[in-house]
Amino acid sequence: MGRFQPYHYGHESVINHIAEEVDEIVIGIGSAQLSHSPENPFTAGERVLMVTHAMEESVSLPFYVIPIEDIQRNALWVSHARSISPPFNEVYSSNPLVVRLFCEAGTEVISPPEMYKRDNYSGTEIRRRMLAGEDWRSLVPSVVADVIDEIDGVRRLHDVSGSD
Numbered sequence: 001m002g003r004f005q006p007y008h009y010g011h012e013s014v015i016n017h018i019a020e021e022v023d024e025i026v027i028g029i030g031s032a033q034l035s036h037s038p039e040n041p042f043t044a045g046e047r048v049l050m051v052t053h054a055m056e057e058s059v060s061l062p063f064y065v066i067p068i069e070d071i072q073r074n075a076l077w078v079s080h081a082r083s084i085s086p087p088f089n090e091v092y093s094s095n096p097l098v099v100r101l102f103c104e105a106g107t108e109v110i111s112p113p114e115m116y117k118r119d120n121y122s123g124t125e126i127r128r129r130m131l132a133g134e135d136w137r138s139l140v141p142s143v144v145a146d147v148i149d150e151i152d153g154v155r156r157l158h159d160v161s162g163s164d
């Protein structure tokens with residue numbers, strides 16, 4: 001599970017680690033209904049493209065990328081996610097709420113041991129750099145930068161972060 005706003009090398013390092021342990025991977029694109037805001041600039045479809053193109057380069061296993069909208073009731077979210085996704089046996093996440101909800105639902109949850117250079121490899125830092133005009137491209141696979149360029153994503157982030 002992830003929001004992937006945008007997909008970056010931290011996500012890739014986790015996915016490469018997961019790929020050594022499983023037969024197939026389902027990527028859940030969370031908060032699929034959100035886009036065009038400072039914290040969530042990219043649509044679910046754009047994030048599907050980012051994740052798919054990046055995983056085509058880095059992972060040789062079958063994988064599925066599934067957008068999942070948020071719902072108002074955390075207690076029902078695991079059932080909601082399962083109803084949309086292909087079947088899965090284990091969940092990989094370090095997000096405390098995601099871990100909590102799947103554990104309570106009886107699903108095995110694995111939290112990868114350490115975050116990969118979290119100071120830089122985070123969506124928050126990448127969006128900050130985009131707004132500040134600083135280097136962000138070195139933090140994402142080049143195919144992800146290509147998607148962001150094609151949709152004029154940095155300008156969109158500026159526009160939705162501005163005040164009137």
Ligand code: NAD
Nearest residue numbers: 002003004010030031070071074077093094095115116121
């Ligand atoms: P994210 O994109 O921030 O992170 C995805 C995963 O990658 C996380 O496990 C995170 O710990 C890991 N990661 C990120 N940077 C890393 C790094 N540098 N090194 C190693 N690992 C790294 O997304 P998220 O916040 O985990 O997404 C959870 C999604 O689930 C959200 O969209 C949230 O809204 C959704 N959710 C919804 C409900 C609901 O609708 N009620 C409830 C729970 C969760």
